[in-house]
Amino acid sequence: MAGLSSGAYTESALRARRILLIGGQQTGKSSGGNTILGKQVFPEEVTSDSGACRGEVFGWIVTVVDTPGLGWGEDGELDADQPQESADPWSLSSGVLLCSPGPHVILLVVSVSQPLTENRMKRLETHLEGLGRGVWRHTIVLFTGVDALDEGGCLESHIIEGGKPLQHLVEKCGNRYYGLDNTRPRERTQVQELMLKVEEVVEQNHGWFLEVDSNYGTRNNLMWNDAVEAERGVMESWHFQEMPMYIPPPRELRMILLGWKGVGKSLAGNTMLGFQGFDVGKQTEVSLRRQSQVSGRRVTVVDTPGWGWWSVKQTSMRVKQETQRAVELLHPGPHALLLVLPVVSSLTSRKRYVLENHMEKIFGTQWSQYTLVLFTCGDLLRGLGYSIEEHIQRGGKELVKLLETCGNEYHVLDSKSPEGHKQVPELLNKVEEIIAHNITEPYLYLEVNEESGGRTESPGCATCNLQ
Structure with a gap:
């Protein structure tokens, strides 16, 4: 598969941010999306199809895309009586399409109550790297269920105690992570802090979103390419008129x-x-x-x-x-x-x-x-x-x-x-x-x-x- 390229955001969308939620089954992706947007838009039940919703979040126009949970394969330890979310790669592909022409940030959702084994970590890696090389520089680990941490506990201790697979995953994401308490959806300070981390990722990538190559999601290549070309056309016409000063990442x-x-x-x-x-x-x-x-x-x-x-x-x-x-x-x-x-x-x-x-x-x-x-x-x-x-x-x-x-x-x-x-x-x-x-x-x-x-x-x- 061809590698990733990147695209710059347009002048009219300087404050627009596209966020893609990816994670395992029952990790709280939908609840996280609702907490970010500040409203109940994604059903907090088994997600079978990708969905997108847009809203204003602290001055950013944010599009959040929720996706079905990734299956754990042979390592799965979920109750057999629980309904299983789809692990069909096409479901993820359709979610990526909803972020066209590309997500600015991928939130890799991990629940603190689910141990991350070596097999599960590799499964997450496989799905993410299927988007192409360079995906990790656009990814933040989003820990959910942080309310379940012991009193006085912190994410840093959880990462250390979580073992090498979890530490390796966090390192792959450039040690970028954040904890979201979905039981306190009205606590907007945590969302503001998360959006600042999202903005750091955008700045570190010099304002570029993740542009997935044409070999990804073959069933919708035409739609995808049209979206990419439309934004690239606007970007190129603006590029020579009023290119913003380069802002080095912090x-x-x-x-x-x-x-x-x-x-x-x-x-x-x-x-x-x-x-x-x-x-x-x-x-x-x-x-x-x-x-x-x-x-x-x-x-x-x-x-x-x-x-x-x-x-x-x-x-x-x-x-x-x-x-x-x-x-x-x-x-x-x-x-x-x-x-x-x-x-x-x-x-x-x-x-x-x-x-x-x-x-x-x-x-x-x-x-x-x-x-x-x-x-x-x-x-x-x-x-x-x-x-x-x-x-x-x-x-x-x-x-x-x-x-x-x-x-x-x-x-x-x-x-x-x-x-x-x-x-x-x-x-x-x-x-x-x-x-x-x-x-x-x-x-x-x-x-x-x-x-x-x-x-x-x-x-x-x-x-x-x-x-």
Whole structure:
């Protein structure tokens, strides 16, 4: 089968988005479509034929196409008495046709209550790759049934605990995923967040939709080709008149906040994200992941429990494990480790040793090339009239040694002032400098050795997802 090509959206449809729902049987595709559109349009029963509906969703004109569930074949474990959804490839083909001239995004629907076995994962792969090469860059994994997760559970933990097939599927989609609670259809914030992720995919594909080649869906080639040619004709006539400026896709920056207890990691994370994503004023017990769009970047930050002050032994095994889990939450790995130090904290030789020992025990010998020292309480410096460079000199030789170990990568953040958020773009620029310095290994990748229970280090991948 011929490969995929792509088409650009037209000027008159800059805000039009076509979304194709694909998934296994009984995964909640129809309910997801209803939640996205904010109305009951798809029957929430066994889907036997593809259907489409259009509506306005947060300023986008969205066409959602629901398709019958894909059969699991010999791996199927559904009740034999349940009505079975059609696994006929033609049913999927007709759904793709309803997205003509092509879907902007495919939502690959996976229920958290259905384990994804190796056979099921391969079945999903086969159906998706039947659309042609390049389909994965247009695909987001949409988890449904997230209300069934244990209290305090998160999708990241579910993906980790879901095993290699689920992790592999998420990786194939460029680690793009979202959880939708269809039991709360009136909670529109979740739909708004999902649409922002859809828009990220469109931007990452430079505004191009997925154009399926003429060998797909042979029963409707004529209709399909007519639709593609009609949109291409409009696009080409407009292309030479008013082609929009190229908008580069957002870079993804993945960071971990680290340090002693009470140094202001959570507050610094909120300043970076631009919203109250982490609880401030109480001790952080587990690693938490939050994400936001900041200065044209997709910023993902993980807050971690604080370490002991006087020795590595003072830090419990649970805290060490949570800190290492922070790396798993940023799969395939963090671009930067932000070592948080308040400017009011003095650094003795013992404290420096403990900090460096924590970093090496948890992250390995390469920790320093990914580490930036993040000074908090920057408002105190301003009140004293000191620059950060003067503070470093006043801090003594131990602080200077720590910064030299980290390649003199540092930044100061004022988390208590409304002006603090203006210091974040410069911090993100410095993180990108760290990525540039580590060009062959742009992120820190840690692999757990299951046999020994220990950690082995592996070089970062030069083709990591830096959208």
